[in-house]
Amino acid sequence: MKQITKDFTYDIPDEYLAQTNANGDTATASYTGPEKLWVFVAEATGANKSDAMQIDENWDDNGMPAPEGETKVELDCAGADTLLCAIFLPHSVTLTQTGVERALPEGYGKYVHPWPPYPDHCYERELIKYKKETATVDNTNSDDKHTGGDWELTWKQPWMTWTTMTNLRNDLLDMSDAKVSFDQPASVKDPWVEWRQKLRDIPVTFKRGEADEYPAHMVKFPPEPTKGGYA
Numbered sequence: 001m002k003q004i005t006k007d008f009t010y011d012i013p014d015e016y017l018a019q020t021n022a023n024g025d026t027a028t029a030s031y032t033g034p035e036k037l038w039v040f041v042a043e044a045t046g047a048n049k050s051d052a053m054q055i056d057e058n059w060d061d062n063g064m065p066a067p068e069g070e071t072k073v074e075l076d077c078a079g080a081d082t083l084l085c086a087i088f089l090p091h092s093v094t095l096t097q098t099g100v101e102r103a104l105p106e107g108y109g110k111y112v113h114p115w116p117p118y119p120d121h122c123y124e125r126e127l128i129k130y131k132k133e134t135a136t137v138d139n140t141n142s143d144d145k146h147t148g149g150d151w152e153l154t155w156k157q158p159w160m161t162w163t164t165m166t167n168l169r170n171d172l173l174d175m176s177d178a179k180v181s182f183d184q185p186a187s188v189k190d191p192w193v194e195w196r197q198k199l200r201d202i203p204v205t206f207k208r209g210e211a212d213e214y215p216a217h218m219v220k221f222p223p224e225p226t227k228g229g230y231a
Contacts (some may be wrong), residue, residue, distance in 0.1 A: 008086070011122070038077040073147070097116065099113070134150055
C-alpha cells in the first residue's frame with residue numbers, strides 16, 4: 001500500500017472533553033500512513049465494528065469480503081477521509097501541542113493537559129457511524145466495497161464522572177476508618193480526621209452542581225497525611 005503524508009484540519013471541542021464546538025475552533029495536524037484504509041461497519045446500523053483491528057495498512061486489498069452482517073468501507077486517506085484515517089490510526093498523526101493549565105482549588109495545585117487534542121482524543125472511535133445512502137458500491141471483487149458515503153462523528157466522551165469520583169471518595173473513607181478509632185493517640189488521629197473531612201468536602205470544594213463546576217476528570221483527592229502535597 002502506498003504511504004502518504006498529508007496535512008489536514010479538523011474541528012476540536014471548545015475545551016477538553018466538551019461536547020460542543022460553539023467557538024468554531026480547529027487544529028491542523030499531519031497524517032503519515034497508508035493511502036487507503038479498509039474498515040468494517042455494522043450493515044444494519046453503520047456502527048463501527050473495526051475498533052483497532054482494521055486491515056493491515058501494508059496489505060493491498062485482494063477482495064476480502066466483510067464478515068457476515070457487516071459492510072466493508074474504503075477510506076481515502078489522501079482525499080476526503082484523512083481525519084477518519086487519523087482516528088483509526090492515531091500513531092500516524094503528528095501534532096504540535098502545548099500544555100494548558102487550569103488552577104484548582106487552594107491546596108490542589110493545577111490541572112494540566114496538552115492542547116489541541118489529537119483526532120482520536122477529539123472523537124470517540126467506537127461511536128463512529130457510517131451512512132451508506134450516498135456511497136458507491138463496487139462488487140468487482142465480490143466484496144461489495146463501499147466508497148464515499150457520510151460519517152457521523154461523536155465527540156470524545158468523558159472518561160470520569162462525578163458518580164465514580166464520589167464512589168471512590170466513599171471507598172477511601174471506608175478504608176481509613178481504622179485511622180480514627182478511639183484508641184489512636186491524637187497525634188496520629190487528628191491529621192486523618194482533617195483528611196477525611198477534606199474528602200467529604202470534595203463536592204463543595206470542586207463546586208459540584210454549580211455553574212462553574214470542575215469537570216470530574218479534574219478532581220483530585222487530598223494527599224494522605226503521610227504523603228506530600230500538590231505542587
